[in-house]
Amino acid sequence: MSGNAAGQQAYWNSPATRAWATEHARIDARFAPLTEALMAAAGPGPGERVIDIGCGSGSTVLELARRVGAAGAVLGLDIAAASVAEAERRIAAAGLPQARVLLGDAATHPFPPGGADLLFSRFGVMFFEEPVPAFANLRRALAPGGRAALLAWRPPAENPWASAPLAAVRPLLPALPPPPGPEEPGQFAFGDAARVRRILEGAGFQAVTLTPCDRPMRLGADAAEIADFALAMGPIQRALLGATPAERAPVREALLAFFRERMSPEGVAMPAAAWLITARA
Ligand SMILES: C[S@@+](CC[C@H](N)C(=O)[O-])C[C@H]1O[C@@H](n2cnc3c(N)ncnc32)[C@H](O)[C@@H]1O
DSSP: OOHHHHHHHHHHTSGGGTHHHHOHHHHHHHHHHHHHHHHHHHOOOTTOEEEEETOTTSHHHHHHHHHHOTTSEEEEEESOHHHHHHHHHHHHHHTOTTEEEEESOTTTOOOOTTOEEEEEEESOSSOOSSHHHHHHHHHHTEEEEEEEEEEEEOOGGGOHHHHHHHHHHGGGSOOOOOOOOTTSOSTTTTOOHHHHHHHHHHTTOEEEEEEEEEEEEEEESOHHHHHHHHHHSHHHHHHTTTOOHHHHHHHHHHHHHHHHHTOBTTBEEEEEEEEEEEEEO
16 A cells, blocks of 8 residues: 555544444435435446445445345445444344445455446545556456446535535634645545546546536534534544634534524525546446
């Protein structure tokens, strides 16, 4: 693992990202409309063999396993130990022996060549330090004619659910690290369609398509809960790691005001913009 890939591994195993293991119910509720679009594009069918890249705590592994049925197989891979442990627990509880998760790096994992029909990922493919060899490794895991269906964020300006609360509290936060450069891994690293195409085609994929997938991100109906979630996950959480209660309090107040202003009878919903990416081996 290169120095920076080790950095990703440290990051995804740090308290900054622990909510991916503990908060899957809330995350799934927010992502539901996007997940539905991804599942529709992926079209997992009975008996198919699927790899879920960066599967987190396993929500999509479970759904894929239900769809491929007992004759199929789903392998989820993630570098975050807490998420993989939670996914294992959920798979056992659901009684889906066709599902399995591994703690491993999808960029380098020795998949059996040609053993999968579908590569699938909900926001798990933007963190490879060297994306072309990583995707080449994943493509070799596909059988001839196999397909990929991936979801990745478009740029922050098109995702106010992520950028607007951060902008609202930015003056109250300690200095944030500079955003990653255009070729560096990160949440928005696949925002540029030309870059995604270059990576996938460079890795040998064919028929690469990127379709805008715009869905509301429904944040909930309780401003305090939404504010607390923003404090528990993402850039605001990271900026406040190690902050005192006195430093956190004004940030929470500002978030509360932000979400109360956006409250409607249906709760708070903000635009979310992703690329739905499909390709063939
Ligand atoms: C934004 S989270 C999405 C998790 C999950 N797909 C979901 O939608 O709930 C990204 C995930 O990718 C994982 N990840 C990052 N780099 C990875 C790699 N090289 N191999 C496998 N997983 C990776 C992280 O540990 C994290 O769980």
